[in-house]
Amino acid sequence: MALTDIHRRYWRKNLFVTALLLVIWAVVTFGVSYFARDLNFSFFGWPFSFWMGAQGALVVYGLIIAFYAWYMNRLDIEHDVEESED
Numbered sequence: 001m002a003l004t005d006i007h008r009r010y011w012r013k014n015l016f017v018t019a020l021l022l023v024i025w026a027v028v029t030f031g032v033s034y035f036a037r038d039l040n041f042s043f044f045g046w047p048f049s050f051w052m053g054a055q056g057a058l059v060v061y062g063l064i065i066a067f068y069a070w071y072m073n074r075l076d077i078e079h080d081v082e083e084s085e086d
């Protein structure tokens with residue numbers, strides 16, 4: 001099956017948003033822990049590095065998942081590849 005221009009645009013957008021979200025994930029996961037000593041300021045009464053490790057990273061991961069699901073549903077509809085509700 002030959003890929004059409006619509007398929008190529010769909011996958012290009014899909015790969016771009018996936019790469020962007022993976023970069024955000026990597027920064028949250030590794031960047032905050034690497035710079036934990038430098039991120040030592042009070043955030044809601046706790047040190048920011050502690051808060052980010054305990055709560056913030058989980059919030060960001062949940063937001064990444066929610067955004068990806070929302071964006072892919074919108075992209076599927078835009079390119080007419082959404083799943084049917086049979």
